[in-house]
Every structure is written in structure tokens, then in C-alpha cells.
Amino acid sequence: PHRQFHLLGVTILPQDFWMLSLLLLFFAILLAVITALAGRVWCGFFCFQTVWTDVFTWVEEKLEGSPQKRKKLDEAPLSFTKIRIKATKHFIWLVVSALTGIAFVSWFVDVYQLWSDLLSFNLGITALVTILLFIGGTYGLAGFLREQTCFWLCPYARIQGVMVDNTTAVPTYDFYRGEPRGRVKKGVKEEERTTGDCVDCNQCVAVCPTGVDIRHGQQEGCITCALCIDACDSVMEKLDRPKGLIRYESLDVLNGKEERPLLKRPRVWVYSFVLLLSLAGIGYGMSSLEAIEIKVIHSRQPLYVLQSDGSVQNKYTIKILNKMTEDLDVKITAGGIDGVVVVGADEPVTSRKGMVTPRTVFVRIPRNQVKTESQPLTFYAEAIDGNGKKLRSERVSVFIGPK
Template structure:
């Protein structure tokens, strides 16, 4: 309890501070469905445009390349086809570079423009947008939707809801089928679906995607961005005062106040914000952008459209809400793009990752040799005093046909390789193991461990020759 003789004005000040925070603290825990108003505008169009990139996801797998799907992740045969490239699991280090590239792309775009990925590209945003678009077409504007939600179930409500949920489920189902189609022959998959012959893995995956899409885009919606998505949180720490994000220009807008009818513009004492709350009404995550950058804001810029429309009607300049950095709003000097270290670091890493992938794709070996030195025992003493080592050679053949390879080795003087007298057949798309023994006279060994290089080269003089080297060790007794 507070003592009674505290200075009352300072108490009031403290209370004001406390309640100011309290007023702004509206935690959206999904108790109420957010029915956002849909309005047209520049950013709305951009959103449709960027969202339509996802059409590729639904239709891309129909593109053919020769007698197969152009992009085909064939897990069963452990081959990954991307147009004319065929990538085997052994080349998967390139995938890590690709992931690195996209991670950095997210970082870079976030540092520059905030959560543009969330607002314009993320499947959660786009699918939710399409789901609510359907909702609006069937149930009407937000006011009607709220009324319908509260209304008692009757035939009309049931019919509308039934159609809506059916459409939602169909979209979820097609989403699932499209996902599986990249790992399966897409056309075959659709045939299998219509003849009820889908395998259990595909069927379970499609079912999970159907339910997942339906629940995430139909019901969880902005709750996913608030509480489920880790990227939303990661991106929050990538933004700084130089990032251009959707911002309310509070210098211009405050003090906000309703427009009084008939009042001449010259007598206005309020800022440009007329407190019409249109920015809140159109927000798909239900936040008030006027509180500043916040966790719920996905930077989709729909509030910019809303605010601009109002400003135009009132003949006030547009851009009260706009893409702008905090520095710029505050009138601080804005550091040019090229003077920000983050831009350089991110670009450098992205370039490196891309260069690595380019290098990898251009130098995918046709055949590849791996050598495993037998460890039990490390070496064997022969009766004439020579030392013998055993090696397991693993020959990976990435060519589209079987080839024969000749094996040779260079290493300590006088080495004799046993088990390589005839060519070894390496099956295509496979690893062929082959055991060889290497014998070296002990007087030629001057260290416990000596380097040895194995060399394979394809046979056949007429065709293109492929080869691969691999260094290993020759181990002898301690000396």
C-alpha cells in the first residue's frame, strides 16, 4: 500500500505513465477473429502480384524436361533433377549453400525494408489472404461477417459456411498435392488420385497438408505470425533505425483528432491523423500501426493504402503512413545504402554462397572416388617383411550409363597394388565398393604414415574419359 503523504502530483505522473503503457498493451491472443476490411490501392495490387508467384508452386511441376518432370526431387532413387542438372546426395553441400543464400537474403531484405517477406511473400500471409478473400465473397464485408458469426445456425448460414469450408479444404488439398508433386511425377500423381491408387506416404503427406493449410490459413491466421513463426521473431532483431519499414509519421499526425465539420483548415489545432481507425480496420493482424513498429506488424503496407485514401479525400498530403526509416522520420541524417556495413557483409556472404553453388554445378564430377583405409588391422606384416594395407575404394558413378574404370595408385616407392589388375565395373547412379591391397617393401617406408593417391580413369578410348583422384594414407609400423 502507498503511504498517504507522498506528493500527489508525482503520484499522478507515475500513474499516467503506468496507464499509458497499459492502454497500448493489447495482446492479441486470438480470442476474437480479425475481420480485416479489404480496400484497393497500390500496395494491395503489389500484394496480389507478389502473391501470384505462388502460382509457380501449383503449376511449376507440370513443366517437362525430356521425358521427365523438369524439377523433380526423386527421393526413391536418390536423384534430384533440376532442368538439365542431376544432383546426387553427395552434392548436397550445395543445398547448404542455397539455404545460406536464402537465409541471408531474408536478413538483407529485412535489414533494408523490414518484414517484406512476411507481408508480401510468405505462404501464411498469401494463403490467409486468399482464404479471407473467399470469406469476403461469400459472407460479405467485416460487419456482415461479425453478424453472421454471432447469428444462430440456420439453413442460409449453414449453406454459406459449408461452401466456404469446402473451398478452403479444396485449396488445402491442392496445396498438399502440389507439394507431393515435386517429389513424385506430378501428372502421374493426379492420375493416381483419380484412380484411388495413391501410396500411403503421399496420401498421408497430402492429408497433413490439407489439414495444416485449412487450420493455419483458415483459423490460426495472424496467430501463426504472432506466436508460432520463429522467422517473425528472428526478423525483429534484424531491423534497426535505418530500416525502411511501414511507419506512422507521428510528428505529422499527432495530436490526432477528429475532423470537425465546417471548421476552416487554418483553425485546425490537431495533426494530420483524423483518428478514423481505417489503418486498424484493414490490418490483417489487427494491430494499430500508430503505436510504432511492433511484433504484430508484417509490413504488408495495406494501412498505407487505407490512410492515403482518407488523406486524398480530405485534401491532405498522402504518406502519413509510409515506408520510412525511424531515422528519416526523426529527421536524422540517413546513411546511404553503400555506407552500411550490413549491406556489404550480407551481400558478400550471398555472393560467396552463389559462387559456391555455381562452382559446384559447373564442376560436378562425372565419377568420384572415395577411399576408406581399413583400420582393423591398420597394416599387416608379410613374410618377406613387406607391409600391406587394405583399402575400400568407393566409386561413385554419376554418368547416365555403366562404365569400367582402371585403378592405379602413386605413393611410396615400390608399391604394388593387388586387386586392380582388371577394370572394375561401376554401375550408374550408384556407389560400387571395391577392395584393394597395397604392398610396400618395408625399407621404402620412412615414416609411420605416408601419403598415397588413388587414381581412377574410365576405360574405352573412343568415348569421353572421366577420372578422379583421392588421397589416403599408407600406414606402417612405428619407427
């Protein structure tokens, strides 16, 4: 609503959004690197959809129990107990959804002011609509669609194929060891069996959030959550067989090829260069970010005025941008030319937080100090914040005089 982005106490305004572009570039390339090396690790462990779905599922399990108990509760006739459990679950879901929307809006407005407006029922229409959209989206996607969002709606599942190759370590079924599949038969000794280690129990399919059968290879529905690995290992442990029938492995290694070192992969060097370049840009931008900025506009009509005392006067409009979360009293001065006098800046300018405050000033210079038709003139804006820290910004303009 206020065209502001708050990041770790730093307020970023539209003119500084180029740093956010570099930040997005950094995370996009980082995501590509992780996908190229380890598959869809982001999807399985860090994606907001996955995390929020796990939170909603955890609440559901705590209140309704295991999947079998949940199914039994759904089929049970309407009762006070059923209404109480269902109402509590959906209430907690809505609270989590509301906190998600509030947290998102807090990136763009002052969080203390947001909570104050929220609790006093004085929330602006833009913030209110945004929070309501997040409530509906989070409640629907994490509570009902869940992993089907990954399978049907998420575009990342469609583009992962260009990021993954035969050197990428992903959950892989060892078909050399597992085939041919066969059930465990009583009375048959381990050394006498003619089947592979896979007992065709389908536990890997049962635990998969998207219903993928990893034994058929990598598919777009696989979010690399590794639940199939845990399920298979538990079965192998019960059968006293080696774990790792399904494991993180690249196809090259599975087929007996030697694993290529990271530094011998061209894409790693390209990704690393782009990452370092974007990080350098972000570091430069953050280090040069000023709490206050000034813009100086020289009046064109007239360019200068000769005063009765012989001095030369120029007119300027000073625009003060306050990036702080508090109002500041800004003192405007000028320098760079001997005898410079700033008229109209005797009292500090009250610059409102997050806004641009204009102030018109007149600069007078003795006639004998006007050496050329155009001379550089530096304007300074100084203020002190609530913590006593001195803030300063400067801008070079020109002073126009007669030939």
C-alpha cells in the same frame, strides 16, 4: 525418404549437403539485409504463411463475399446454399494444402515417380505421412490461424528488434503531422482547423491483419504489409489532404536527421562480404558437382600378390555413386602406370540411380614397371546418359608392390 534433394534438375545427395548449408546461410544473411534496410518485407510479401493466407482469403472472398457478407452467412441458419458454399471453400482449401505437401515432397523424390505412386495408391509411408502433415498444417495455419501465426508462433517476430534500427525504412506514422488527432467538423475551413491530419478513423487498425495500431510505433505484430498505408492514403485523398501520413520512412529521417548512405553503414559491408562468400562457395560446389563419383578402397590383406607370370596384383573395391535419375552402365579403367591391366572390369557395371554400387577389381602391373613400393594409380569411371552426354569421374589411389 531417399536422402536426396532435387534442385533445378540437379540431384544433391548427403555428401553434397554442405552446399545447402551455404545456400541457407546466403538466404539467412539476405533476410537480415532486407530486414535491416526495409523491415519485415519478407513477412509482408514473400513469407509462405502470408502468401498461402492470401490465397485462402482470396478463395473465401470469391465464394462468400466481403467480411460483412461472410459474417451474415455464418450467422444464417443451415441451408443447402450455405452447405454448398462452405463445402466448396473447404474442398479448395484442402486441394491447395495437398498440392503444397506434394510439392514439398517433390524436392526429395522423383516427381514423376511420386505422382505415379500417388495415383496408383502405392505411396510409401514416409511420403504419405509428410504430405498428410503438410495438409493439416497448411489447412489449419492458412485457413484458420492466419496472421495470428505471425503474432504468436513465428519466432522471427521476436528477433526482428535486433535487425531493425533507426535507419530502417518501415511503415511509420508521421506524428508531427498527424497530432493532435481530431474528427472532421462540418463548417470548419481547412486553414482554421487546430487538429493534425489524422482524423482518428481507425482504418489503419481495421485493415491490419494482426490488429496493430501503427500510430503507437513499430510493434512485433507488424508484418510490414503496408495495408495501413493504403487505407490512410485513401482517407487523405477523400479529404483532399496530402498522402503519406503513414509511409515507409526511417525514424531518423522522420526526426529531421540526414539519411545515411548505404555504403556508410558497417553492417551493409559485413552482410555483403558474407553473401559473396556463400555465393562463391555455392558456385564452386555446383560447378564441381559430378553426375557420378567413385571411391576406391585398397585391400589391406594382402597388400599385393605376386603372380606366376611375374606381375604384381592389387585388389580394390570400387564404389560407384550414381547421382542421376536413371541407371547407368559404367566402364571402369585405370591408368598412370605403363602396362596396367584391370581384371574384373571387362563388362560395364550397372549403377542404379541414386545408389552406391560396389565392384571388386584386380589390377596387375608387370614387375619391371613397379618402380617403388607405392605408386599413384588413377581409376576412371565413364558412362553415357540418356541424352548421349559423356559422364566421367576419376579417383587417385595407390598401387603397392614389393621393395
